[in-house]
Amino acid sequence: MNSTLRLIFLFVFFLLLQVLILNNILFLGYVNPYIYIAFIFLYPMKENRFSVLLVAFLLGICIDAFTNSGGIHTFATVLIAYIRLFFFKTIFKKTESDYLLFSLRHESFDKVFNYVTILTLIHHFILFSLINFSFYNFYNVIINTLLSSVFTLVLYFLGSFIFRKKLT
Known part of the structure; x- marks a missing residue:
């Protein structure tokens, strides 16, 4: 499948999965998975920084439009799209020449786990x-962050395991 078509399909898939199914899940009043951010993890590193920021903005603004949340998803998504390069260089120890061949599924699980977990948190x-x-609700922020992050990470790694293509 063409790279651009694959990215468009992933964009639409994660957007619809989030707004039609996952936004309706609220487990124990705290836990709501936000799996749409997996699109940012899967977006190719070889693309220039502007394109990932633009796509992150579009993804975030679409989620905000469906959830009527006033831009908070957009801000958080653009932020992780902006800082992902720093964590990519730090965790994977790759240089710019390695961007063309980089794929998360070719990396060791511990590095991928660290990368995805840090950006998710x-x-x-x-x-x-x-x-x-508000700082009055800081406890709620921490609880929501931790529980939703765990749920998101479980869904991400479960999905990446299920949909992983067999390498020959």
Whole structure:
């Protein structure tokens, strides 16, 4: 499948999965998975920084439009799209020449786990901080961040395991 068509399909898939199914899940009053951020993890590193920021903005604004959340998803998604390069270089120890051949499924599980977990925690912390927008609810921010991050990570790694193509 063409790379651009694959990215469009993933964009629409994660958007619809989030707004039609996962936004309707609220387990124990705290846990709501935000799996749409997996699109940012899967977006190719070889693309320039502007394109990932633009796509992250579009993804976030679409989620905000469906959830009527006033831009908080957009801010959190653009932020992790912006900082992903730093964590990519730090965790995977790759240089710019390695961007063309990089794929998460070719990396060791511990590095992928660290990369995805850090970006997920940052996204969720920013998201729930903006939702609560008060230090009086800091405990709720931490609980929401941790529980939703665990649920999101379980869904992400379960999905990546199920949909992984067999490498020959």
